[in-house]
Amino acid sequence: MNLAVCVGTRFAGIPGALAAILGLMLGPVFIVVLLGMLYEHFSYMPLVQGVLRGVSAVGVGLIASTGFKMLRTEWKYPPMLIVIALTIIEAAYFHLGLGWVVLITSPLALLLAWRKAQK
Amino acid sequence: MTPLIGLFLKLSAFSLVAFGGINALLPVLFNLAVNQEHWIDAQTFGDFFAIAQAAPGPNLMTVTLIGWKISGLLGALVATLAISWPSSIMIYALQRYLNGMRNLKKQQSIQFAAGALAVGLVLTASWQIAQQINHSSAAYALSLGVIAITLFTRWHPLYCILLGAILGVLGLV
Numbered sequence: 167m168n169l170a171v172c173v174g175t176r177f178a179g180i181p182g183a184l185a186a187i188l189g190l191m192l193g194p195v196f197i198v199v200l201l202g203m204l205y206e207h208f209s210y211m212p213l214v215q216g217v218l219r220g221v222s223a224v225g226v227g228l229i230a231s232t233g234f235k236m237l238r239t240e241w242k243y244p245p246m247l248i249v250i251a252l253t254i255i256e257a258a259y260f261h262l263g264l265g266w267v268v269l270i271t272s273p274l275a276l277l278l279a280w281r282k283a284q285k
Numbered sequence: 286m287t288p289l290i291g292l293f294l295k296l297s298a299f300s301l302v303a304f305g306g307i308n309a310l311l312p313v314l315f316n317l318a319v320n321q322e323h324w325i326d327a328q329t330f331g332d333f334f335a336i337a338q339a340a341p342g343p344n345l346m347t348v349t350l351i352g353w354k355i356s357g358l359l360g361a362l363v364a365t366l367a368i369s370w371p372s373s374i375m376i377y378a379l380q381r382y383l384n385g386m387r388n389l390k391k392q393q394s395i396q397f398a399a400g401a402l403a404v405g406l407v408l409t410a411s412w413q414i415a416q417q418i419n420h421s422s423a424a425y426a427l428s429l430g431v432i433a434i435t436l437f438t439r440w441h442p443l444y445c446i447l448l449g450a451i452l453g454v455l456g457l458v
């Protein structure tokens with residue numbers, strides 16, 4: 167999505183961004199609504215419930231793995247791992263909202279990022 | 286018409302903080318849709334999440350399904366638009382700002398810092414949403430297995446989804 171906006175902007179400014187979003191979204195929206203209608207009719211079936219249980223657990227794994235893949239590249243500059251740990255502690259342990267997490271963490275993040283950029 | 290307007294406003298506000306990508310904010314979306322607005326129940330959220338994962342297109346399709354549940358096809362379109370426009374504009378502005386910067390080191394610093402924050406937020410979000418969606422230790426095991434598969438093999442994610450569907454049908458998850 168964000169990528170579409172960036173590419174669309176590159177080629178044709180704001181209209182490009184809008185076109186990219188529309189092109190990217192319209193087909194999938196109709197497909198997913200179709201799936202939603204099927205869900206409405208067949209979600210009482212144990213078979214369908216089983217499929218959805220399995221797929222949702224996979225989905226959780228897929229999202230976590232995007233995080234772990236990003237984490238892998240962060241090892242190139244280990245001090246940055248402090249920022250990541252701090253973010254996780256604030257969000258997961260202290261349940262701070264996104265705004266607070268960004269506000270508290272970004273000074274250290276920017277400092278370390280500045281040092282990383284010098285290398 | 287009123288529920289549609291409420292949906293549009295609430296999701297637009299949500300999108301304003303979601304410019305880092307919807308994955309990092311799934312727990313917030315869960316809280317909004319299930320606990321605050323009672324648009325859907327927890328079970329339906331998990332099911333919609335699964336459908337959105339299996340369907341082609343971006344992950345924010347969970348939001349599309351929530352919109353569809355509230356007011357049909359129009360709701361789906363409104364929800365998709367509402368979740369897209371604020372973050373798109375912000376990304377657009379941010380990209381112009383970064384590209385316009387003369388100091389490459391400064392530009393890199395901002396990207397590195399945002400990247401590190403995003404890693405922490407996505408990892409936290411996946412843990413929190415796992416607690417809402419996974420109801421058995423087998424489900425957690427499957428999630429962990431998928432993490433291992435995606436990190437250490439070149440399997441296409443669709444195979445993981447297929448694997449999950451089969452395990453689910455067999456009643457193993």
